[in-house]
């Protein structure tokens with residue numbers, strides 16, 4: 001049975017599965033209610049799962065060999081992370097953990113909750129999983145991906161001055177909080193229909209939840225036939241880009257991968273779903289606008305979490321706002337990016353300014369199709385999604401340039417500093433700038449003043465912060481990453497273009513889907529178009545964060561037949577998110593008094609008619625759907641409603657107060673007051689001024705549409721750090 005003994009035929013695999021099923025049945029009869037034999041049941045569960053894992057691998061091999069799974073055409077992938085030996089190892093343990101819990105439920109006819117409350121079972125589970133963990137050289141802990149100890153943290157020489165790359169040891173007593181490869185914590189417990197991993201179902205017996213695509217068609221379609229959506233009143237496209245840039249600093253949830261990292265396929269020819277553990281294909285109506293009946297959806301890889309809970313997820317990157325998208329979340333990633341010379345990051349030098357280095361790996365999430373093969377190339381950065389769209393790659397480029405510029409300034413102030421000293425301090429300043437811009441500019445547009453106060457998101461204007469609280473786990477919560485922060489998908493435009501110096505003339509527009517995973521617009525002509533892209537992104541309005549999604553993402557995501565809103569809804573079910581009303585309750589907001597009290601939901605923009613047609617009960621509504629449709633927070637300029645406001649507010653508070661290296665803190669973790677005063681002056685606009693050649697003027701806030709522009713050379717209006725303070 002071992003995978004080392006060569007491939008099995010399909011027939012043999014099926015036979016094995018039959019045998020395992022039979023064994024299960026027999027075991028079930030034997031074990032049912034024989035609680036004194038808890039250990040035997042747990043052992044049986046894991047034994048069965050080892051067989052099941054072997055046949056899972058055999059099946060994956062078959063899918064690969066038959067050409068079902070594979071490296072899909074470049075740029076047509078919906079997998080947004082790279083495969084490493086470690087992720088394969090984690091996938092195995094995740095599989096075993098979920099499988100064993102399913103088996104237990106099956107073998108005992110008890111729910112996971114009942115099992116959790118039965119000490120005999122929990123003892124048996126603990127002792128057997130301890131053996132599994134003990135035998136694992138990667139030192140896994142019960143509910144964390146891996147385990148770092150406090151004494152290991154204390155052995156790191158500058159553990160109080162500089163962050164680790166993966167975020168471990170930020171919290172000395174809980175070294176894995178917020179670390180790369182840790183399990184995503186939750187605000188609310190997971191909800192699965194079998195308690196383990198099956199998507200939730202309707203609260204009404206015998207009813208089903210509406211399909212994600214049916215919901216997407218009914219509530220998220222653009223009213224204009226060509227997929228254009230209404231524009232935002234005051235936010236520029238740059239605010240959409242900044243949201244994605246920050247998203248890529250704080251969360252990356254891996255999906256299942258196939259044999260040798262092959263992309264998993266969940267539908268035969270986009271028509272019929274393939275039955276396999278890795279998939280939750282989205283079934284569509286025959287009369288859909290898209291010419292398919294089955295949409296690809298690969299499930300997230302279960303976290304190797306051996307607590308007796310339902311399915312959990314991993315965050316592959318550091319949760320902190322620590323510029324990990326610039327520097328990477330591991331030594332290996334940084335090694336590929338760092339020049340190891342005078343503190344600098346690697347760049348590709350061009351006449352119009354430095355560009356990101358080239359990604360030389362074979363699995364870049366990037367396509368160069370049909371453009372300019374002479375000039376185009378796939379970029380490398382600290383986050384693997386850098387090539388997803390040009391506005392995002394632009395911000396990556398900006399901050400690598402800013403790092404190298406800061407290094408030059410620091411080297412002038414401190415001529416004796418080594419490569420490491422220059423690099424570490426520049427990284428720390430870049431971290432600070434990204435936190436500062438996020439809270440000082442981006443969050444101010446997201447919320448109203450009340451939210452800023454309620455969640456303590458206001459920045460100080462002088463002095464150091466004393467707010468650090470080592471009891472706060474800053475890890476990115478599932479509800480935040482899987483639903484709330486994805487509000488930004490509604491701000492994605494249908495088309496983009498370049499803007500000329502007069503700030504009025506645009507080039508011919510390009511369909512947004514053609515720019516996805518294709519860096520052409522950013523890197524072509526040796527990057528000389530970057531200036532025109534900056535002008536466009538900082539003057540044109542973003543799409544409104546509302547119920548209309550651009551055709552570019554709702555029908556043509558990645559220039560294929562994918563719908564991002566359908567993926568978001570299905571992802572919520574994949575991740576076990578409780579329904580919208582549960583979240584309202586947890587946020588202290590009103591909930592309808594009964595399952596059909598639709599008229600009480602006066603906070604739904606545009607009314608509840610479409611929802612009522614689709615959902616059997618108000619208590620069935622998906623968090624993403626309810627959250628996106630909510631009226632915005634009252635006040636001048638909020639983008640989100642009260643439920644997303646609550647989830648986003650709490651997470652951004654955790655990221656501020658639960659970060660030992662929060663930039664407003666005093667030295668050694670933070671900065672002296674005179675250095676901090678310099679950092680506080682900086683705006684995103686001034687970072688553009690310093691790093692984009694020939695950019696002569698820009699408005700005060702690059703994220704807001706404003707007609708008043710300031711000269712880049714005006715130090716008072718476009719201030720930057722005076723590095724004399726570092727001398």
Ligand code: HEM
Pocket residue numbers: 240241242243244247251252253254388389480481482485486487488489491492516564567568571
């Ligand atoms: C053109 C721009 C963008 C594209 C093409 C894009 C695409 C995607 C895709 C394909 C996913 C994975 C969906 C799934 O299968 O579950 C995703 C996830 C996500 N997106 Fe976007 N996105 C864009 C912009 C944004 C923006 C502006 C924000 C926030 C303001 C955002 C926040 C998120 C978050 C939080 C996730 C979950 C990440 C994770 O847990 O791994 N995205 N996006």
Ligand SMILES: [Ca+2]
Pocket residue numbers: 249250317318319320321322323324325
């Ligand atoms: Ca990070």
